[in-house]
Amino acid sequence: YDYTKGKLDELVDIIIESGAKLFVSAVGVPPKAVIDRLHSHGIVYMNMIGHVKHVQKCIDLGVDIICAQGGEGGGHTGDIPTTVLIPAVVELCNKARSPITGGPVQVVAAGGIHNGQLLAASLMMGAGAVWVGTRFILTDEAGAPKAHKDAVRTAGHDDNVRTIIFTGRPMRVRNNPYITDWETNRQQEMRELAAKGTIPYEVDVDKFMREGGNGGASNAAADADDDEDDPLEQFRPYLMGKCAAVVNEQMPARAVVDEFVNDAVKWIQTGNKMIAKL
Structure with a gap:
């Protein structure tokens, strides 16, 4: 099913002309020619995936970042839990190289991540960043309708x-x-x-x-x-x-980010204290 209704090339033109820095593909992968065009304009290509078997296809096409979303995530998603998916994807991506950076393909963790504790856990699983959706729906700045x-x-x-x-x-x-x-x-x-x-x-x-x-x-x-x-x-x-x-309180987006960062630091520091006990 073509979600672009045959307008992919036209949409890519707009993306390039707008000066976008990141292109995210989901529910499949883009054609290689599209990726090459994006890379030629310095645009980073990230692909959403929900299964380990999808990683290699993205790598073969020249992906720069993999956003691995566990089954807990909202929207299009698979059924592999985040804690199982992320380490497996990290292992594969560490062996691949980004055409843009020349470094390892980066992994962004997604799926059920709603606080600093899970940000810290994602970093410990090898992800370099997190992709947060549901938590930001319930923020003052979110454009979601009241019903959502x-x-x-x-x-x-x-x-x-x-x-x-x-x-x-x-x-x-x-x-x-x-x-x-x-x-x-x-x-x-x-x-x-x-x-x-x-x-x-x-x-x-x-x-x-x-x-x-x-x-x-x-x-x-x-x-x-x-x-x-x-x-x-x-x-x-x-x-x-x-x-x-467990997302029940509406807050300003800045307060959400601050809470994520502060709580993640606390949990990472707590983890460091446990090293002597192992």
């Missing part, structure tokens, strides 16, 4: 699920009755649609609109930044990782 922020803030440990209905690929989102119906009663239909390259939920949206979907209610809800009465609400995927269950 509330979905993160109120989520419990069993309130999100991986589903293919929204993109044809496994994606972790906040569960709702509509998604549950697909996952429990319409699995065969889901697989058949995905096999044909049809996004399952789009079938329902098209049907809803043909039958006179209440677009006016949708617009009014959007204007009010309140989706509770929006009939299209059930079709909106609220991406979030498993850590949403």
